[in-house]
Amino acid sequence: MKCTRSRSWRGTALALLAGLALVANASALEDGAKAPDFKLPSLDGGKSLSLASFRGKVVYLDFWASWCPPCLTSLPLLEDLRKQFPNDQFQILAVNVDQDVAKARKFLERTGVGYPSATDPKGRLPEMFGVETMPTSFLIDRTGVIRYVHHGFRKGDVGPLRERIAQLVAARPK
Amino acid sequence: MSHPARRGRRKARARSARRRAQRKRKPSALAALTSGALALPGLAGSAAAEGLIDQISSEYNFSRYSEGSIPASKVAPGSERGRYDIDMHQVHLAAPLGERFALGLDVVHESMSGATPWYVIPGDDGDPVQVMTGATVEDKRTDLLLEGKYYMDRSLASLSGGVSFEKDYFAINGGLGGQLDFNDKNTTLSSGVGVSIDSIDPTDSAEFPLRPDHEKKQSYSAYAGISQVLRRNVAIQSTLTYSLGNGFLSDPYKEALVLGEPVADSRPDLRNQIAWLSRYRHHFSSLNATFHTDYQFYWDDWNITAHTLEVAWYQSLFESFRLIPSFRYYSQGQADFYANYYDQARSDGYYSSDYRLSPFGAISWRLRAEAHFRTWEIDWVGSFSWQRYLSSGSYALGKVSAPNPGLVSFDLYSVGLTTRF
Amino acid sequence: MRALVASLSLAALCLSGTGCAAVKPWERDVLARPDMAWEPDTLEAKRDAHVHYSKEASLPGGGAGGGGCGCN
Numbered sequence: 001m002k003c004t005r006s007r008s009w010r011g012t013a014l015a016l017l018a019g020l021a022l023v024a025n026a027s028a029l030e031d032g033a034k035a036p037d038f039k040l041p042s043l044d045g046g047k048s049l050s051l052a053s054f055r056g057k058v059v060y061l062d063f064w065a066s067w068c069p070p071c072l073t074s075l076p077l078l079e080d081l082r083k084q085f086p087n088d089q090f091q092i093l094a095v096n097v098d099q100d101v102a103k104a105r106k107f108l109e110r111t112g113v114g115y116p117s118a119t120d121p122k123g124r125l126p127e128m129f130g131v132e133t134m135p136t137s138f139l140i141d142r143t144g145v146i147r148y149v150h151h152g153f154r155k156g157d158v159g160p161l162r163e164r165i166a167q168l169v170a171a172r173p174k
Numbered sequence: 175m176s177h178p179a180r181r182g183r184r185k186a187r188a189r190s191a192r193r194r195a196q197r198k199r200k201p202s203a204l205a206a207l208t209s210g211a212l213a214l215p216g217l218a219g220s221a222a223a224e225g226l227i228d229q230i231s232s233e234y235n236f237s238r239y240s241e242g243s244i245p246a247s248k249v250a251p252g253s254e255r256g257r258y259d260i261d262m263h264q265v266h267l268a269a270p271l272g273e274r275f276a277l278g279l280d281v282v283h284e285s286m287s288g289a290t291p292w293y294v295i296p297g298d299d300g301d302p303v304q305v306m307t308g309a310t311v312e313d314k315r316t317d318l319l320l321e322g323k324y325y326m327d328r329s330l331a332s333l334s335g336g337v338s339f340e341k342d343y344f345a346i347n348g349g350l351g352g353q354l355d356f357n358d359k360n361t362t363l364s365s366g367v368g369v370s371i372d373s374i375d376p377t378d379s380a381e382f383p384l385r386p387d388h389e390k391k392q393s394y395s396a397y398a399g400i401s402q403v404l405r406r407n408v409a410i411q412s413t414l415t416y417s418l419g420n421g422f423l424s425d426p427y428k429e430a431l432v433l434g435e436p437v438a439d440s441r442p443d444l445r446n447q448i449a450w451l452s453r454y455r456h457h458f459s460s461l462n463a464t465f466h467t468d469y470q471f472y473w474d475d476w477n478i479t480a481h482t483l484e485v486a487w488y489q490s491l492f493e494s495f496r497l498i499p500s501f502r503y504y505s506q507g508q509a510d511f512y513a514n515y516y517d518q519a520r521s522d523g524y525y526s527s528d529y530r531l532s533p534f535g536a537i538s539w540r541l542r543a544e545a546h547f548r549t550w551e552i553d554w555v556g557s558f559s560w561q562r563y564l565s566s567g568s569y570a571l572g573k574v575s576a577p578n579p580g581l582v583s584f585d586l587y588s589v590g591l592t593t594r595f
Numbered sequence: 596m597r598a599l600v601a602s603l604s605l606a607a608l609c610l611s612g613t614g615c616a617a618v619k620p621w622e623r624d625v626l627a628r629p630d631m632a633w634e635p636d637t638l639e640a641k642r643d644a645h646v647h648y649s650k651e652a653s654l655p656g657g658g659a660g661g662g663g664c665g666c667n
């Protein structure tokens with residue numbers, strides 16, 4: 001009785017640690033990783049969009065969905081952000097993950113943004129990028145390297161984002 | 175069965191009890207006998223509020239609760255047959271405050287009137303009949319609850335506080351709760367504690383010698399629950415709640431007939447209660463509908479065991495409408511000290527003829543309709559619902575030989591409007 | 596006590612992903628629906644709890660969160 005008590009507590013502790021390791025979230029692509037290229041159809045039916053086509057610009061890759069309230073809050077705020085930088089320096093590229101594409105289109109129509117939105121109803125791109133929550137966005141520098149991952153969205157996020165984008169825009173490649 | 179002389183004496187006492195009952199009785203103001211709003215944050219606030227809200231929302235609801243008249247065969251001669259009516263106004267306001275904080279306010283105001291069960295006596299043919307209080311003048315109750323929620327990336331903390339008051343009743347309550355997400359938010363653990371402190375000052379206690387003057391009661395609760403997303407369209411949840419009631423737990427406006435004499439409703443001053451609620455949600459994309467089912471097991475140390483089963487079908491129609499039929503079945507056993515009336519004194523001194531501690535079953539069905547629309551940049555939801563509730567000894571799971579004659583039936587009509595901007 | 600802790604950790608392990616197919620953060624469109632909430636209309640849920648609690652012996656159960664859109 002005395003000997004077994006400490007042994008089974010150790011066993012329980014190990015089980016708990018193993019459990020914690022398993023419940024730790026899947027790893028997202030992190031700062032310093034190269035953003036994988038992709039080609040997806042456009043939400044509005046126009047020509048397909050690829051990340052590589054924007055090489056040379058600072059890119060803000062934003063994953064959003066019509067069923068995600070903070071995503072919808074971010075749409076007009078991102079549009080404002082887009083207008084603060086020259087078109088040839090900075091690009092916002094949105095990726096919509098709605099299964100029901102019509103809902104996504106309806107929201108875009110209502111809000112009216114000037115940046116393109118790709119459609120990925122099968123969710124292959126968020127899987128590739130390791131998206132951990134909705135919305136998630138990746139700030140990618142001119143050489144295609146991820147420099148910052150932003151999880152979630154709150155109104156006050158725009159200020160710090162603008163700072164980071166400005167820094168990357170100012171850093172010109174040699 | 176019993177000595178004829180004794181039967182005669184009992185009959186005489188019952189007759190005098192009925193005559194006493196026929197005299198006009200004053201209002202039974204404490205209709206609900208709830209411990210204020212049970213101060214559990216999960217109950218108090220919106221249970222499923224996930225990410226931080228970024229819109230201000232307001233919701234108003236008006237409901238009319240109307241009990242069916244007690245059948246003539248179940249009521250003592252001369253007693254009121256019309257029962258209770260309640261008009262209820264509910265308001266809920268919620269707004270974000272800063273980046274990670276949200277505040278919610280709930281106000282409930284009720285106006286109540288009507289007659290309520292007082293005590294039970296043997297009827298002329300031997301079946302128990304209910305003696306009712308006189309019909310009341312309107313009485314009011316107001317409830318206020320404030321709740322704050324703090325949102326972190328994978329967790330949530332909430333704090334609530336509230337007050338409840340009526341002419342004869344005052345309660346203050348508080349609660350604390352938290353939630354933790356695991357496994358990419360597929361699993362959520364929730365837990366919380368709450369306390370409610372009540373004081374009861376029954377009206378006209380000087381006029382009614384059996385009625386207590388001033389009493390106090392405290393309730394302490396704790397809950398722990400787990401939610402699990404099973405599939406893209408299926409989620410389950412299970413929550414265990416424990417509550418401890420301490421102090422004056424009887425109904426000050428009720429009595430029980432003991433050996434032919436009325437005695438104040440006297441319940442133990444301690445009560446341990448457990449409720450285990452499990453929920454299942456399943457969405458059918460092809461039908462554009464969602465199925466809900468909830469089951470609760472209840473037990474307390476007054477020996478009451480109860481089962482609740484609810485099913486609901488949320489049918490979406492034409493983009494903006496939803497029709498929700500639902501059905502509820504409930505069954506409870508009796509408190510061990512409960513009886514319609516007593517032929518013998520109890521050594522523990524506990525007596526209650528309250529139908530709420532009697533064995534019975536209840537069935538209810540509801541139909542709710544909702545319309546969603548968006549104008550002027552605001553989301554609106556209008557709703558209307560009707561519910562009918564029937565209770566009877568014959569609906570219970572076990573056999574009930576002498577059901578309480580005061581078992582209630584009611585209709586509940588509701589209209590509501592929600593706005594989000 | 597030992598058995599309780601062990602079974603709880605086992606439950607956590609089981610629920611942590613290998614047994615049940617975890618739903619990804621971008622696959623929560625259905626879960627985000629208002630009719631998939633534990634209490635789609637809070638006022639109605641409170642009203643029900645109040646009415647039933649005052650007519651019956653049982654406690655209103657509720658309390659837990661989880662499900663939903665899982666957004667930040």
